[in-house]
Amino acid sequence: MQRVEHEIQRLIKEIDYDEVTRLFDMLSGGKRLRAKLILKIAPEQKNAPLLAAIVELIHGASLLHDDVIDEALTRRGVASVNATDGSKTAVMLGDVLYSKAFSELVQFDKEIAKSIASSVTSLSCGEMQDVKMAEEFNEDEDKYLKMLYLKTATLIEAAAYASALLAGKNAHSYGIYGKNLGLSFQIIDDILDITSDSTTLGKPAMNDFVEGKCTLPYIHLYKELNKEDKQRLKNSHAKSISEEEVLWIKAKMKEHKSIEKSYELAQTLSNEAMLAVKDDVELIEILKTMIKRSY
Template structure:
């Protein structure tokens, strides 16, 4: 991870001053670096030699994965008009929307430079497909916004696109660089997909259950934006007619008063929507851990299984 972070900082450099300035703001905000960590761990689990033995592809591709993720965050914060990211002012709040979009484009370009430098068409296929799927997921989320008629299946399709697809790709390329058989590649892809689904479900639950310091962004952002998430769908389905009228006003009609978020939190709490969402996340986390069964037992395999468990524990 130290080598990966070094690669990230080096590749964020540019003679255009605003780019490293905005990049430094992102680096200072921290972040879990979970996606690049998955690439490094997957490669190691598959026996890829570490940097001490001369293997460096996994480090560059882990940085590539983080660039794709960060680029999407920059664009998302502009689309969502977010003011906080990882507990600090978002890049668009500090530098403006234009700079955030353009630096996001720069990071996408850097990601593709790293892909082509790797030289593997298979890696390029995996990561470019994930990039397209992320964009499709975000557009699909925009299409379902303010629509309480959205099915749970469509919601799951959204979070698979916007989140799980990159988790899957991050894990899959670890097996590819290690030149492992299709069985192991598919197992790691399944692990990543299910982990990503669990991760996003917990994030959606936390938007209605966490405090702002814990969440790292403004609590209730999804509510104010009219995003359709599982807590809302669950509360709406379980609600009485009066409660459904409330949800239609604040989500579909986007007419919200000062105290509506508090009422939404009460309704989500009283209908058990958070518990139902976390139960769904737990099911995905269990599938992620089971997908690793094709690998021999090892501390690293157990650690990856623990990552899935920890992902759900954030919401408990």
């Protein structure tokens, strides 16, 4: 990971613009899940740290744009770039990171480069779908999971697939692992948005629903409610809600086991990912650690 961080800093320095360096230094590195995944799949490959750095720049760019779209004032507990320097600057910084990542990606084999580049197209489409779906209450689980796959899982899938190609491993199996890891990871995040407090999250609790996002627990809850309660839930969608409504939603979720049902899907996806790489102990451990974040 030290080599990955060194590569990231090298790429930022090569851009040769002090403002980019200043703004990038403000960003929190986060979990570096995608980078760690690449290093674990292709530990002996000399270009693995560079590939990991490229993927992290892409991920960072997507988060910058995501914060602008969501008008988020914080990211991982610190002020977002759009909060400190404005949305225009945040968008342009994201564009710089994307373009630098792509300029470095051309050094790799065509199939590796294509898998990463295609995932960026997918995540951008997923972001568009997410924005569109937030315009009204969504009760369609399949529609939500498709969006989740595009927006979140595709880059993790591509990172696993590309690093397997780099290492001469079964790229298809590792791609399945990455896809399911990405989906289950985001479902757990959806759960935590409801069950954790704002200090732990680094953002307001139940912020997803306030922003108009009907994540899996809300979709499961809606299916179980009577007509009157369905309308009450819809009335709270995409707006600041009172503490009374927060407590009502949480109570109904507890009554109908909405969190548990969402967790079951995350566990099923995780189990499928484990089967895809059943001989890779370290990757299986990543899944086990991730799934435990829910409680």
